Amino acid sequence: MAVIAHFRIPADAFELGQILEIEARGTVKLETMVPLGETAVPFFTVSDEVRESFERSVSNHPAVENIVEVTRHGRERLYSLDWDIGADTLFRGLTDLNGQLLSATGTASTWEFEIRFPTHEALSQFQEYCSDADISLEVGRVYNPTRPGTGMWYGVTHPQRETLMRAVEGGYYSIPRRMSTQDLADELGVSDQAVTERLRRAIVTLTENTLIAMEDELDEEATQVEQR
Template sequence: MAVIAHLRVPADSFELGRILELEATGTIELENMVPLGEKAVPFFSVSDAVRESFEQNVENHPSVERIVEVTRHDDERLYSLDWNIGRDVFLQGVIELQGQLLSATGTVNTWEFEIRFPTHEALSDFQEYCSNAHIPLEVGRIYNPVRPGTGMWYGVTEPQRETLMRAVQGGYYSIPRRMSTQDLADDLGISDQAVTERLRRAIETLTENTLIAMEEELAEEFEQPQES
């Protein structure tokens, strides 16, 4: 069964981190990693505050063929990078172990990744791979699979989470019930109809993206032909 792991690595311990070096403050958001032929072209956003020195550092890096500004919005710019991914041991490990890069954020010293691996064993193999490659790897939160794109909250929005958690903590689902729908509505400052709708959507989304998603994934694994 697949797992999603939050990982942290020093910026200078992998090639893309060294390419996208920041001299001062600021962050880099990796927006996407698009495979084109044998290359993987990253798209990432950078704030205008660090743009000038950032562009110069990237253009001068020996692994970079070119950097292209794709769009700009407010004080951020979106770039694509044409580079030699074969020099990046860290990302090669992600690819080899069938990891799916969900998000990545870089600062001056550190990059944080959210990566989906097909199994717990694949994540363990990746940790061993990084250890053998002398890449310092800090593993943070690990959680079980959800449907793609739902994130660590399983697709439940912040208002839905707040309503559901307050309902559980306040005894809305206790027997006997210690909190009514109106009590919960007054506590949140919304209508009782809004409370009912938030709870319905939260429970439906949570069930779809956890229990049902896991059941479907187990069924798919069971249906796959076994290797002889």
């Protein structure tokens, strides 16, 4: 049964946190990670206040092949990072244990992660893996998204919830449509691409952690009954 866990990890405890070194007042948000062959290309939203220090630290890191500014909206910019994920001990452990990164936000000192694991055993193995790798890991809220009455957001992050609810309330899904993704982007102060990605991830996560998860659980219970 799937489980979602919130973690807090020092920025200097894993390679990507060291790569994305920024000034104390800034934050970096991981919008998504796109797998391309054996690599994973992360997309980050960075505010203009820390853009220069972000670009400088990333460009100078030997593990980074390239950094590209994808788009900008208001005072935020979206970057893609050509980076060798295999060199990062933390993300290698996530990949090996089938962990799904739902959200990540970093500051100069700390990163906060929301990660979904296929089972509680996988979560325990990840914690043990981090301990063996000397990665300091502070565990926050842990919940099972398929269990009624717990995990009321079903793994959907706050930015995703805000975007999806505003889309429904504003008529994005109405016929005829009463607002566009650009309208949503203007209201939320992010890029059109960020809105599209938030909606996609919110719908996929919500469906996986409710309809699909419940169907899988019912199928498993039916199989157990047949085997008795």
